Every structure is written in structure tokens, then in C-alpha cells.
Amino acid sequence: MTQSNAIATTPKPPYYAVIFTSLRTEGDNGYAATADRMVEIAQTMPGFLGVESARDGLGITVCYWDSLAAIAAWKAQAEHQEAQRRGKTEWYASYRTRIAKVERDDNTHA
Amino acid sequence: MTQSNAIATTPKPPYYAVIFTSLRTEGDNGYAATADRMVEIAQTMPGFLGVESARDGLGITVCYWDSLAAIAAWKAQAEHQEAQRRGKTEWYASYRTRIAKVERDDNTHA
Numbered sequence: 001m002t003q004s005n006a007i008a009t010t011p012k013p014p015y016y017a018v019i020f021t022s023l024r025t026e027g028d029n030g031y032a033a034t035a036d037r038m039v040e041i042a043q044t045m046p047g048f049l050g051v052e053s054a055r056d057g058l059g060i061t062v063c064y065w066d067s068l069a070a071i072a073a074w075k076a077q078a079e080h081q082e083a084q085r086r087g088k089t090e091w092y093a094s095y096r097t098r099i100a101k102v103e104r105d106d107n108t109h110a
Numbered sequence: 111m112t113q114s115n116a117i118a119t120t121p122k123p124p125y126y127a128v129i130f131t132s133l134r135t136e137g138d139n140g141y142a143a144t145a146d147r148m149v150e151i152a153q154t155m156p157g158f159l160g161v162e163s164a165r166d167g168l169g170i171t172v173c174y175w176d177s178l179a180a181i182a183a184w185k186a187q188a189e190h191q192e193a194q195r196r197g198k199t200e201w202y203a204s205y206r207t208r209i210a211k212v213e214r215d216d217n218t219h220a
Contacts, residue, residue, distance in 0.1 A: 005168045007131050007206050017210050019127060019172055021117050021162050052131050054164040058115045060172060062129055096117050100127050100210035 004039050008050025010064050013102045015049055018071055020061045022087075022095035031091045034083050045074050064102070071099060114149050118160025120174050123212045125159055128181055130171045132197075132205035141201045144193050155184050174212070181209060 024031070042048055042063060047070025053061040065071045074080060087095070134141070152158055152173060157180025163171040175181045184190060197205070 005166070007133065007168070007204055010208075013208075017127075017129060017208065019129065019212075021172070023117065052168060052170055054166050054168045054170045056115070056164050056166050058117070058162060058164045060162055060164045060170040062131070062170060062172075094117055097216045098120075098123075098127065098212045099214040099216065100212040102129075102208045102210040104209040106207045106209065 004051045004053035004061070006052070008052050008062075008064055010049050010102075010105065011066075013105050015102050016065045016068060016071060017100045017102050018063045018065065019098040019100060020059075020063070020095065021098075022059045022061075023057070023093045024055075024059065025091060025093050029090050030086070034086070038080060038083055041077065041079055042074060045077065046070055047073070068099070114161045114163035114171070116162075118162050118172075118174055120159050120212075120215070121176075123215050125212050126175045126178060126181060127210045127212050128173045128175065129208040129210060130169075130173070130205065131208075132169045132171075133167070133203045134165075134169065135201060135203050139200050140196070144196070148190060148193055151187065151189055152184060155187065156180055157183075178209070 039051055039053075042051060047066040049064035049066055051061065051063045053059075063074075065074070075084075149161055149163075152161060157176040159174035159176055161171065161173045163169075175184070185194075
């Protein structure tokens, strides 16, 4: 299984990044289990390249995809749609989703 | 002062994101003070748009800029050069820097 708390091994650019930044509401309310499930499903989707995630107060999840079509398909996935709905109404006090084209991958040190 | 633990208020795309993902070595070794200082200097640089940062094991810092020229100038800034050198030799077990063009900013909920 892909680990979201490791540095993602992505291919040579170009590829796409979805940068999702969020602040949570109080309490879990089923959030953690759904977050794990979303990573599980995302990695079965065509065009998935990797995911990186961290939270301390602010949460940042960066998910990598090979095309905008792959991102659109993931956004429309049924369980993910339901998670987005619950995110909006229950889990997030605020959030922002940015879609970016990775043009360079510099200074890798591993 | 710009807070790196809040969602950045960025302008309408397009603009650029530097996605810096890292795993730390053991101990602080002057890291925290330098990290704070780098945010302080970055926000005085031309073209700086905002920064978001989180770490739990994996660290993710996303810094937003108005152009590739602004990113190059920040990379070349003297104190930042020294911090990059110490990052490579002392602070990071591994890291990856991705440069991406933000094309869309979706579903903002605040």
C-alpha cells in the first residue's frame, strides 16, 4: 500500500499535483477512517502517481496524477463524492484545492 | 507576519507553487530557528504570495510565488543558500522539491 507519510516516488515531470490544504473541525466524526479509505481508493484509480500528507493544525495533502483527466475522474468517483460532501459539511472548517502542473523536480536528495 | 500554519490567501491563478517534502534527521540542530527565519525572509522577497507548512513525520511546505524568476531569486538568496547547504548536510534525511504552475483553485470553502 502507498504510504502518504513518505516522500512520493513520482516519475519525471510533467505531471499534475492536487494541493489540498485544510483546517479541521473539532472531533473525528469518521474523518480518519474515510481519509485512509480515500488513499486506498485513489491508488487504484488510473493515472495515480503518489500521495504525500501531513497535518499539525494545518493539513496538507498533495496527490500526484498523470493528467487532468485522471484528476477529474477521481473527483467524480462515487465514494469520493460522498467524502467531499461530508468534508464540506462536517470535517473541514476551511479548505482550498489547487491544481498545478509540476514542471520541475529539483535537488532530490535521498 | 505571514503564518505558515494557515491556508494561504493567494490570488487568482496562474501562479507558481514550490512543493518541498522532507524527512528530518534526529535532533533540532538549529533547524527550527532557521525555518522560521526563512519564512521571515521569503515574505520580503519580490513575488512572494504565501506559504503553507505542516509536519508530522513527513514535512510538507508549499510556498507560492508569482513567477519562476521570483523562485530563482529566492533560491539564490544568500541566507537561503546557506540554509539549503545545512539542510542537505545536517537537517534532512531526504527531501524533494517540485516546482509547479497552479492552473486552478477549486472548491474554496472558508
